[in-house]
Amino acid sequence: MSAPYEEATEGKVYTVSGNDWTELVATLSGQQDEQLVVNMGPQHPSTHGVLRLILNLDGETVTEARTVIGYLHTGIEKTCEYRTWTQGTTLVTRMDYLSPIFNETAYCMAVEKLLGITEQIPERAQAIRVLTMELTRISSHMVAIGTFGMELGATTPFLFGSREREMVLDVMEYITGLRMNMAYVRPGGVSVDLPAGAVDKVGELLKVMPKRIKDMRKLLDANPVYLARTKDVAYLDLTGCMALGITGPMLRAAGLPWDLRKSQPYCGYETYDFDVPTEKTGDVYGRYLVRVAEMEESLKIVEQALDRLAGPLKGGRVMVDDKKIGWPAQLALGPDGLGNSPDHIAHIMGGSMEALIHHFKLVTEGFRVPAGQAYASVEGPRGELGAHVVSDGGTKPYRVHFRDPSFTNLQAVPATCEGGMVADVISAVASIDPVMGGVDR
């Protein structure tokens, strides 16, 4: 029996579903076709979610690589226009699901810019943002490195990466109540203060994590198989990065120390002591080295943020003072397992009619944001994550657009893959570290 095929305008179309390679080879033997078009994805384990690659192959060499996206488009930007400014955090956090805190922070910074309250955000809230962002960066890079190993056929990096990420997610769950998509950062600050014991919990992570990152380094840094698959693969120089608008570890692996945390600091990053790691190789291995080094730098920042939160910033406010913007209640986990604030309930239900009206209006209708537009960006794990937010003066955004680094960086696929071997396509795409939730939004 031979693999089924049908004649189409562009030639013979073979449908391969796995386990039928022998039949395909039998059918193809004796054929003169040199060009082969391979459709990789959208449901391929090594394409990071639902990315589709169309590869034009000449033997094992890729002559053309085209990317098809949009399979995960959920219209988050449109939905934002129908929900309040506060509800927006719940929506944007779901875009790039490996860096939820970054999405929330970029969005909230843009909203705060529109409100003109950037300077009024309490220092403790900023430190908590920095703490959670850097923890998220570690977990995101762990996934990037882990899944990369998996795609090259090694399961150990993946198991290591997932284990380490799990530790971070546990801490995030402890702090915010959710492992992912936590909607923790809100316009004006963060939704709740760190719970009791959070500092110790992060402290434990800080004790274990350096050793775990070292383990990852031991496993991969000088691994001959890993080097063979990553060194001099998917090279993209600085000129290419600039033209394609590429930011993040890919840009820094090409030698430019461009990091918004240093060059255009936000959330008080200028007060933290850390380095921006770079490599000059511009290849997959360089990007890996940058990511690992960034995790080590992130740990430094987490440590400093933790010291501040436990020391000078202890007991400070985590939401802006303006009662017309801040969420009315400071919630805490109640005995029923839900977020509650008995004091606040007693106040609005038994004490003050005005407080009840205020609470009702603020929660259902939301606050108004003066008309105008603002762009705020943070250095996400994949590069510059920007939020362009437009207000018409109402209680809902007029337009929310996210400049997601995965979306832009994915345009580098043809530049890094064409002319290379088909096996290196996997390395190239994985080194971009695209998250389709962010690409398609």
Add this chain to the structure above:
Amino acid sequence: MSTDNLPGVPEEPIARLGMFGAQDSGDTSGYGGLVVRRAPRLSTPRPYGGYFDTVADELERALGGDLADAVERVVVDRGELTFHVKRERLLEVLRHLRDDPALRFELSLGVSGVHYPHLEGEELHAVYHLCSITHNRRLRVEAACPDTDRHIPSSVSIYPTHDWHERETWDFFGIVFDGHPALTRIMMPDDWDGHPQRKDYPLGGIPVDYRGAEIPPPDQRRSYK
């Protein structure tokens, strides 16, 4: 809301109708004053402050001395500089912004659109965010086109990164970027009708049939407006 956030003379106020299903009045409680004013069309006089003046001066010099001919309005708002550029001169302006050593906005952060149905003659805006790594500056460039003639020249030749961004803006807003190498839909399916991020396109859009009952699109279930 304080009025100093709305400098200039605002346009006609728009009433936000229909909170909690009420369609006959702008405000169901009278408490919050649910009448909002549209964004005024700002134009900032000089001096702009900070490096904004330098950028404007250098662009004027690069353009040959007449900034107002290419840049319709300059807006400085919330610490951000925006050039509203005539679409005919867009490529020229972008090329100077990228190439001139004194400007050098070598990194573009992409294109997105905004639909302002009430701005007659310039309903569709393409917004470009540029960043200069050399000088550590940021700039926003806006080009507008009327809904009846949705054409803006493509800037892929200047910033190759705009390839996908312009496709996305075409997909969502229907702005045709003339000269784009392959202006096709990128997020929506190839055979999709309409451009979903436009204000006249409903959220959800497609009524869902469930057990014989028709569930309206999300934005029409309860009037969130």
